[in-house]
Amino acid sequence: MAWDFSTEPEFQAKLDWIRQFVRDEVEPLEVLFPGCEYLPLDDERRRIVDPLKDRVREQGLWAPHLGPELGGQGFGAVKLALINEILGRTSWAPIVFGTQAPDTGNAEILARFGTADQKDKYLAGLLSGEIFSCFSMTEPQGGADPRVFTTRAVKDGEEWVITGRKYFSSNASVASFFIVVAITDPDVPVHRGASTFLIPAGTPGLVIEATHHLVGSHPHEAGHSLVRYDDVRVPADAILGEPGQGFLILQNRLAGGRLHHAMRSIGVAQRAIDMMARRAKSRFTQGSSLADKQLVQQFIADSYAELIPFRLTVLHAAWLIDTAGEHAARAEIAVCKILASQVLKSIGLRAIQVHGAMGLTEQLPLAGVLLGGVALGLADGPTEAHKVNLARLLLKGYEAEDPEWPSEFLDNRIEAARAKYGDLVEHIPAVPRT
Numbered sequence: 204m205a206w207d208f209s210t211e212p213e214f215q216a217k218l219d220w221i222r223q224f225v226r227d228e229v230e231p232l233e234v235l236f237p238g239c240e241y242l243p244l245d246d247e248r249r250r251i252v253d254p255l256k257d258r259v260r261e262q263g264l265w266a267p268h269l270g271p272e273l274g275g276q277g278f279g280a281v282k283l284a285l286i287n288e289i290l291g292r293t294s295w296a297p298i299v300f301g302t303q304a305p306d307t308g309n310a311e312i313l314a315r316f317g318t319a320d321q322k323d324k325y326l327a328g329l330l331s332g333e334i335f336s337c338f339s340m341t342e343p344q345g346g347a348d349p350r351v352f353t354t355r356a357v358k359d360g361e362e363w364v365i366t367g368r369k370y371f372s373s374n375a376s377v378a379s380f381f382i383v384v385a386i387t388d389p390d391v392p393v394h395r396g397a398s399t400f401l402i403p404a405g406t407p408g409l410v411i412e413a414t415h416h417l418v419g420s421h422p423h424e425a426g427h428s429l430v431r432y433d434d435v436r437v438p439a440d441a442i443l444g445e446p447g448q449g450f451l452i453l454q455n456r457l458a459g460g461r462l463h464h465a466m467r468s469i470g471v472a473q474r475a476i477d478m479m480a481r482r483a484k485s486r487f488t489q490g491s492s493l494a495d496k497q498l499v500q501q502f503i504a505d506s507y508a509e510l511i512p513f514r515l516t517v518l519h520a521a522w523l524i525d526t527a528g529e530h531a532a533r534a535e536i537a538v539c540k541i542l543a544s545q546v547l548k549s550i551g552l553r554a555i556q557v558h559g560a561m562g563l564t565e566q567l568p569l570a571g572v573l574l575g576g577v578a579l580g581l582a583d584g585p586t587e588a589h590k591v592n593l594a595r596l597l598l599k600g601y602e603a604e605d606p607e608w609p610s611e612f613l614d615n616r617i618e619a620a621r622a623k624y625g626d627l628v629e630h631i632p633a634v635p636r637t
């Protein structure tokens with residue numbers, strides 16, 4: 204019997220440790236250092252955060268998304284999902300466990316496509332959690348369609364010269380290096396004409412023009428920047444992978460990242476349901492608790508009924524990755540990406556409603572759940588684009604048939620049955636015919 208939802212006891216013990224550690228030690232950082240997750244650690248924060256990271260390392264849980272060759276644990280995707288759904292409960296947990304976006308995805312493509320020199324230069328700091336990175340792809344004229352990208356990289360002797368503007372480059376203001384997608388061959392389709400480059404922060408010509416913050420975010424947050432690449436010169440070996448491999452690399456990066464977001468979203472949604480249920484049992488109005496009102500019960504039941512299939516879909520996608528590889532899980536990863544946004548929006552909205560006016564204030568983390576869902580409907584590509592891609596992928600598995608009479612048309616099915624069972628078909632109760 205190959206289908207199995209059980210967790211081995213040794214790993215369950217680790218999950219139990221993570222759950223308690225995150226609740227008791229990490230969640231308080233939300234109020235201690237709000238919005239400071241991606242700021243380089245100053246002495247005050249380092250005094251608190253470094254010992255927490257050490258405890259994670261002692262437990263053998265640091266960088267759970269990576270293989271052992273990169274200092275991670277080689278847990279695989281299913282175990283990572285079980286860990287990430289706990290870490291998703293609070294914004295500081297991924298930092299304390301060395302598994303925060305966008306650095307995880309950036310580390311993965313560096314590990315997969317980087318040269319030994321590039322790994323020496325960038326990967327070690329990233330994996331130790333000492334530096335942050337930025338993935339700079341979206342352009343002001345549009346992010347959902349790479350065919351509109353105009354940022355160019357042109358070879359000039361032993362250097363590449365990069366020119367263009369990128370929008371919504373997360374963490375650009377704190378990043379030690381940038382991974383930039385630029386067109387190297389405009390004469391071929393973008394999936395063969397784009398390349399990725401590694402650029403250290405502070406390189407002449409790399410200018411952060413502005414940094415925008417999501418509504419409701421804390422002013423300390425690193426934000427999302429409009430970055431100008433003004434004839435930025437980098438050596439020939441600053442290219443990540445081969446010229447023309449940019450699209451392949453970004454697809455590689457985004458697939459894992461999308462699933463990591465979905466894993467963490469389970470924890471975000473579960474926390475909102477926990478809050479909703481506690482509030483429903485505690486708040487009395489018009490003669491009974493909210494938990495006794497059928498409409499509020501429906502909120503809780505609907506939320507759970509959305510969370511459970513979402514969680515199973517994420518775990519199934521993770522299982523497919525572990526057993527058959529990421530390529531085999533493309534459709535499921537797209538579904539996770541679509542559902543993560545949907546589930547957070549609807550559960551977040553209900554949790555706010557159950558908390559009344561307070562739910563909408565900064566006193567509770569619920570508006571963040573709702574807006575997080577909205578953000579996930581855009582980050583790493585809008586939901587609509589993922590639906591289009593998912594539909595195309597699914598349609599590849601089907602053949603066109605007779606445009607007038609589909610194969611499921613009764614006459615066709617009778618013909619098929621006759622071919623198989625001959626005269627028996629004549630005993631079918633008469634079907635009215637004209």
Ligand SMILES: Cc1cc2nc3c(=O)[nH]c(=O)nc-3n(C[C@H](O)[C@H](O)[C@H](O)COP(=O)(O)OP(=O)(O)OC[C@H]3O[C@@H](n4cnc5c(N)ncnc54)[C@H](O)[C@@H]3O)c2cc1C
Nearest residue numbers: 338339340341345346347371372373581582583584585587
């Ligand atoms: C929180 C957050 C963090 C981000 N971080 C980064 C980052 O670090 N680096 C980076 O490069 N980018 C980042 N982005 C940008 C993100 O990748 C883009 O927002 C996304 O790709 C959409 O691009 P756009 O915003 O330019 O919207 P547009 O491309 O203008 O699309 C706008 C809308 O058009 C509709 N649409 C688009 N395509 C289709 C379609 N095929 N069918 C139907 N409707 C469609 C959708 O409703 C879509 O939302 C981030 C975004 C968010 C919200």
